[in-house]
Amino acid sequence: MRFSLSSRFYAASAVAALATLIASCQSKAPIVTTDAHSALSTMERVAVSANGCWFKSSDPAFASYSLAPELNSYTGRPRILVVPRSNPAGRPLLVVQAEGNPARMEAFGPMMSGPASARITNDVNRWAGGAKSC
Template identity: 70%
Template sequence: MRHPSVALRMSVLLAVLGALVASCQSHAPVVTTDKDALSTMERIMLSANACWFKSANPTFAKYQLAPELNSYTGRPRILIVDRGHPTGRPSLVVQAEGNPAKLEAFGPMMSGASAAQITGDVNRWANGNKGC
């Protein structure tokens, strides 16, 4: 049987770890569109590629786009990954689910200075605007 102080220390440690993990995974507000998840994510992927990567946007210079639109889970998504470590943990995930699509964006980039730009761009593209 564990000593009560050991159990207390473990619960405090788990609470701190949970808070740290939650702080690293900032989420944008969920947006609902009038289209299904796949068509919404296709539209977002095309605009993100044109506006964030092909236009040489400095915010995304060290990243690359990794689309995962063929999802067996029903959540097509795009990943923004480090250009030097493309198989590493994504810096941004934008995914949609359902019909009408419920959209969310999360990852370390959503807790940085680029969060407002990402949220604005993704919301605009999800609603049909193709502009950068």
């Protein structure tokens, strides 16, 4: 099967447009920590606090979601996922992950484009720094 130069151009353009569309759907916000803890210990603190403050407290902003921690990471990026409560195996709506020592953190996903974005950033930064308060 042979493709003309113009069909290759259109295929390449379609792939580039699709990649741009996918990237624009995932808002990414850096969350910076200033402590000297590893990615794993930082994400353990964040996961415990997020579970208690967002989910076990029945916070209305997180009532329709569940927490899915993935702290055992072979990539060196432990993370927590926030997924729809009705579909725990569904696409994550929020990913908070850390990498390195000291930990460098980031959060991304559709929830980072919504009304809870600033709160998520503030909470995660506070918990990553060692605070336990909600």
